[in-house]
Amino acid sequence: MSFRTRLFVAFSVAVLIPLGLLGFGVRREMERRLTAQYQRRVSDAVQAVQEDLAREGQSIGGRLTALAADLEQDNRFRLATSRTEATDRRYLLDYAGTAMRLTGLSFLQVQDSSGRIVSSGHFRNEYDRMEPALPALLETAAGSPVLVRARTAEGSLVALARLDSLRVAGARFRIVGGVEAEHRLLGRLVRDPELTISLVYPGQAGRNTSERRTAVAIPLLYLDLMPGAASRADTARLVLSQWPGTLVALRRSIDAWFLVALAVTVGLALLGAGWLAARISRPLLELSSKTAAIDLDRLDQDFSSERDDEIGSLSRLLGAMMERLRVGTARLREAERRVAMGDLARQVNHDVKNGLVPIRNVLRHLAREAEQRPESLATVFAERKATLDSSVEYLETLARNYARLSPATSREPCDVNAVVREVVQHIHSPAAPVRATLDPALPRVRSDRLVLRRILENLVGNALDSLAARPEGGVVVSTESLIRDGAQVRVVVADTGAGMSRAELDRAFEDFYTTKEGGTGLGLSIVRRLVLDLGGVLRVDTEPGTGTRVTIELPAMSDGAGTS
Amino acid sequence: MPQSTNWLSGPTAALGMMVMAVGSYGCGHSPPPETAPPAPSPTTAEPAACVVSRGGPAARDTVSIAVAERVDSAHAPIPSNDAERLLFRQRFDSPIRLDCEGGTHPGFATSWSPDSSGRVWTLVLREDSSGSVADGLTPERVADEWRSREASARALQWAGIDSVVPLDHHRLALLLAHPQKSVPEVLADPALAMPAQERPAEPPVVTVSKSGGDLRDALDRGADIVQSGDPALVEYARSRADRETVPLPWDKTYVLLLPAGSPGLDSLTGADSAGFRSGLARDAVHGDARGAEPPFWWVNPAGCAGSAPTNRPASQSSGVVVYSRDDRIARDLADRIVALAALPGVTSRGLSAADLLSSLQVGRERGYILAVPRRAVVPCREMALWPPGATVLPLVDTRLTAILDRDLPRITVDWDGALRIGSDTEGGPQ
Numbered sequence: 001m002s003f004r005t006r007l008f009v010a011f012s013v014a015v016l017i018p019l020g021l022l023g024f025g026v027r028r029e030m031e032r033r034l035t036a037q038y039q040r041r042v043s044d045a046v047q048a049v050q051e052d053l054a055r056e057g058q059s060i061g062g063r064l065t066a067l068a069a070d071l072e073q074d075n076r077f078r079l080a081t082s083r084t085e086a087t088d089r090r091y092l093l094d095y096a097g098t099a100m101r102l103t104g105l106s107f108l109q110v111q112d113s114s115g116r117i118v119s120s121g122h123f124r125n126e127y128d129r130m131e132p133a134l135p136a137l138l139e140t141a142a143g144s145p146v147l148v149r150a151r152t153a154e155g156s157l158v159a160l161a162r163l164d165s166l167r168v169a170g171a172r173f174r175i176v177g178g179v180e181a182e183h184r185l186l187g188r189l190v191r192d193p194e195l196t197i198s199l200v201y202p203g204q205a206g207r208n209t210s211e212r213r214t215a216v217a218i219p220l221l222y223l224d225l226m227p228g229a230a231s232r233a234d235t236a237r238l239v240l241s242q243w244p245g246t247l248v249a250l251r252r253s254i255d256a257w258f259l260v261a262l263a264v265t266v267g268l269a270l271l272g273a274g275w276l277a278a279r280i281s282r283p284l285l286e287l288s289s290k291t292a293a294i295d296l297d298r299l300d301q302d303f304s305s306e307r308d309d310e311i312g313s314l315s316r317l318l319g320a321m322m323e324r325l326r327v328g329t330a331r332l333r334e335a336e337r338r339v340a341m342g343d344l345a346r347q348v349n350h351d352v353k354n355g356l357v358p359i360r361n362v363l364r365h366l367a368r369e370a371e372q373r374p375e376s377l378a379t380v381f382a383e384r385k386a387t388l389d390s391s392v393e394y395l396e397t398l399a400r401n402y403a404r405l406s407p408a409t410s411r412e413p414c415d416v417n418a419v420v421r422e423v424v425q426h427i428h429s430p431a432a433p434v435r436a437t438l439d440p441a442l443p444r445v446r447s448d449r450l451v452l453r454r455i456l457e458n459l460v461g462n463a464l465d466s467l468a469a470r471p472e473g474g475v476v477v478s479t480e481s482l483i484r485d486g487a488q489v490r491v492v493v494a495d496t497g498a499g500m501s502r503a504e505l506d507r508a509f510e511d512f513y514t515t516k517e518g519g520t521g522l523g524l525s526i527v528r529r530l531v532l533d534l535g536g537v538l539r540v541d542t543e544p545g546t547g548t549r550v551t552i553e554l555p556a557m558s559d560g561a562g563t564s
Numbered sequence: 565m566p567q568s569t570n571w572l573s574g575p576t577a578a579l580g581m582m583v584m585a586v587g588s589y590g591c592g593h594s595p596p597p598e599t600a601p602p603a604p605s606p607t608t609a610e611p612a613a614c615v616v617s618r619g620g621p622a623a624r625d626t627v628s629i630a631v632a633e634r635v636d637s638a639h640a641p642i643p644s645n646d647a648e649r650l651l652f653r654q655r656f657d658s659p660i661r662l663d664c665e666g667g668t669h670p671g672f673a674t675s676w677s678p679d680s681s682g683r684v685w686t687l688v689l690r691e692d693s694s695g696s697v698a699d700g701l702t703p704e705r706v707a708d709e710w711r712s713r714e715a716s717a718r719a720l721q722w723a724g725i726d727s728v729v730p731l732d733h734h735r736l737a738l739l740l741a742h743p744q745k746s747v748p749e750v751l752a753d754p755a756l757a758m759p760a761q762e763r764p765a766e767p768p769v770v771t772v773s774k775s776g777g778d779l780r781d782a783l784d785r786g787a788d789i790v791q792s793g794d795p796a797l798v799e800y801a802r803s804r805a806d807r808e809t810v811p812l813p814w815d816k817t818y819v820l821l822l823p824a825g826s827p828g829l830d831s832l833t834g835a836d837s838a839g840f841r842s843g844l845a846r847d848a849v850h851g852d853a854r855g856a857e858p859p860f861w862w863v864n865p866a867g868c869a870g871s872a873p874t875n876r877p878a879s880q881s882s883g884v885v886v887y888s889r890d891d892r893i894a895r896d897l898a899d900r901i902v903a904l905a906a907l908p909g910v911t912s913r914g915l916s917a918a919d920l921l922s923s924l925q926v927g928r929e930r931g932y933i934l935a936v937p938r939r940a941v942v943p944c945r946e947m948a949l950w951p952p953g954a955t956v957l958p959l960v961d962t963r964l965t966a967i968l969d970r971d972l973p974r975i976t977v978d979w980d981g982a983l984r985i986g987s988d989t990e991g992g993p994q
Contacts, residue, residue: 086846089846089847090795090847090850093847123899123903124896124899125847125848125896125899125900125902125903126899126903127847127903129903129906151903152911153895153898153899153902153903153911153912154911154912154913155911226908227906227907227908227909227910228907228908
């Protein structure tokens with residue numbers, strides 16, 4: 001898992017867990033308080049419903065009592081119960097319907113003592129049917145209303161019913177009346193808009209209550225008079241349900257805001273994590289890249305950093321390590337040079353000896369001849385002169401060869417500014433100007449003046465070459481002193497030429513790599529070697545189309561050595 | 565339907581009382597015909613049972629009729645209810661008339677005669693005073709009208725009349741599929757009626773009352789003719805000295821139709837007994853009713869086999885006994901049937917006339933309470949509306965009561981119970 005991913009995960013966990021806990025807590029507390037509020041309202045509603053039921057029962061009972069009293073005085077009813085004439089019979093059959101409408105009831109039956117329906121208001125033509133179970137149950141209910149599912153021609157009617165009785169012409173009649181329960185009555189019972197009351201009774205067709213929550217159920221005596229029903233007492237329930245609209249709406253609102261907050265927070269966390277990861281990982285990647293580029297021939301990586309955090313410390317540590325490597329490498333090269341010098345000395349010794357041996361032999365021969373036969377000395381010398389000539393020629397050749405093998409360098413206090421001026425004056429470029437910006441307080445460096453001149457000539461020459469296609473450009477050679485791990489002298493050769501690509505820069509210090517027609521490909525390679533030999537650092541900043549800036553930093557001499 | 569709506573204020577003109585002024589036809593103000601019909605037929609008078617008013621001594625220019633049912637002139641001449649039947653009968657003439665006992669009388673055909681085979685019947689159309697066919701009612705026009713009107717064509721088809729051929733300017737020949745000894749009764753069917761414009765009356769004026777449909781208000785305002793089956797209205801009319809109440813012939817039979825495939829109503833014990841029917845008529849029905857009495861025209865009707873449209877037998881039956889929701893008697897009967905059946909899930913439901921007809925064609929209900937005419941001149945056409953193979957249980961016969969002003973012109977009753985004001989009795993078979 002990458003450092004960036006770890007940061008993302010860590011940020012997400014650190015943000016989501018507290019946020020989730022907050023949302024959960026808010027929802028739970030809100031639900032608890034609203035539920036308690038609902039329960040109080042439900043309790044009030046239950047009490048109101050029970051009072052309404054009692055009141056409704058009394059109202060029904062009052063109307064039945066009035067009907068019973070009226071029937072006892074109704075002569076046509078009296079005649080109809082004792083005669084069989086068609087007009088009387090029709091009056092009897094129609095009586096309950098008329099009375100039901102006049103009294104505002106929705107259910108009315110008049111039964112004789114055997115339970116035979118003699119007149120029915122809600123179902124006029126069910127006359128003569130036996131239905132004794134209804135008055136029997138109502139009598140046992142002791143004045144309380146009973147829920148009755150009565151039959152009608154079109155289906156059924158659920159009514160809250162009560163019973164009364166009367167006596168006409170010596171016969172006892174029972175009168176059962178009620179009001180329709182499911183719609184007319186229930187709609188009046190609860191006035192709280194978030195509470196509803198519904199009737200649940202055995203054999204009821206399923207109803208959709210999925211959005212409602214049952215609060216409380218009030219039991220009621222129930223009798224099903226439908227065909228096929230058992231016609232025995234059962235229990236129905238008045239169910240008070242709450243519609244948790246406010247709660248649901250509040251919960252949805254909280255959920256919506258929580259999701260918004262979650263999305264915003266996650267977004268910010270991701271952005272923060274990304275920014276942090278970039279701030280941390282990008283310098284690390286750069287350090288990694290620089291570190292990977294280090295080898296003994298390229299100990300010029302710049303690990304300098306202005307950061308004051310761990311990345312800066314690490315960078316400075318790597319810079320110090322780099323410096324130690326540079327010093328060590330210089331020492332190693334010096335040791336190698338010394339070893340090479342010893343070998344060379346031995347070789348020279350051997351070669352010189354080889355060249356001197358014939359000369360010594362000729363000299364010994366001439367000395368012996370001069371001693372023994374002086375008259376022949378000239379002859380012998382003439383004979384051996386060729387040997388001498390060849391030996392001398394050999395030694396001269398040897399000397400030339402060794403002289404070519406390595407230029408002799410000397411380390412002495414050197415004024416960099418003077419060398420820069422000399423190079424700028426020496427190079428006359430009609431195409432582009434070469435300017436020098438010099439630090440007058442520049443300390444001297446310990447170097448061979450010729451080496452320093454070769455370095456600057458190479459760099460300025462390259463800069464002028466890069467301006468070939470840009471006549472408006474220029475070259476600036478600047479010097480400055482700086483303090484970094486001791487006194488340093490910085491020399492910068494900057495041009496506004498073609499610049500180099502990354503690939504070109506990577507190969508610029510290789511031997512025999514050149515992009516110039518007729519170039520040897522040795523210039524920058526020699527420059528870097530010379531700079532490293534001087535214990536310095538070379539750094540190149542370049543960009544295609546913008547130009548190249550070559551920076552050389554050389555260790556300055558101690559204060560006692562003076563300034564230029 | 566030319567000129568069939570000129571006496572109504574619109575396509576649908578009544579939900580309440582309508583007052584229609586009808587010419588005092590045959591009451592002294594109309595001029596007698598100057599010339600006699602070319603082939604006069606013997607005059608046949610309606611039997612006394614079919615005369616509900618013999619005509620008062622005073623002449624009447626207008627007769628007002630009050631109805632409480634919806635009247636739609638677009639239905640003319642075929643009525644869809646009792647009110648339309650009463651009104652349409654005054655404005656449309658069929659070729660012949662059948663009185664309440666089945667006697668034939670001239671309509672817009674003054675005489676009729678068969679050929680020797682009994683398959684070709686020739687009608688002689690009424691002529692006016694100039695000796696021309698009355699008001700352009702030519703045989704060609706009648707034949708064209710019958711061919712173009714779907715109801716007419718179907719009536720002729722169901723009655724076995726293969727073709728109608730105009731013979732000359734006043735004779736029309738009917739070619740029957742089977743020979744008949746008597747004139748085809750389908751000629752009295754409203755489906756073959758034509759506008760009765762030859763009557764010398766002013767066009768009647770129809771106004772809609774504001775009574776809200778209570779015919780007692782119409783009586784109070786002086787309506788001359790009201791017909792109703794409402795016992796309360798009849799009782800109110802009997803209490804008024806200026807009105808006489810005349811029970812009309814039994815004109816409808818209510819039946820319980822059980823489609824093939826219906827489980828039926830087996831718990832209805834004795835449903836086909838006379839006692840059961842009379843019990844229904846006495847207790848269950850609000851109206852003048854009796855237990856249905858035979859003969860029933862749907863029992864073994866002649867010539868219907870194979871002619872009725874074939875309907876798909878009902879595969880599943882509901883538990884509902886349906887009826888026309890505008891018919892109180894049908895509802896009473898359906899309710900009583902449901903109460904007596906006492907079967908779980910069996911209920912009753914009222915349907916609109918159109919829905920009832922559609923439901924009847926499908927035949928998927930448990931049962932149908934239908935009001936069918938007591939007498940049918942085209943039985944096969946009536947039975948074609950029923951699902952095939954249905955069982956028909958007659959329940960009750962009903963009739964209306966005519967509430968009449970005591971000073972009215974002659975009024976008779978047709979075969980279907982419709983009142984006809986000022987009937988013309990001249991003409992008949994040659």
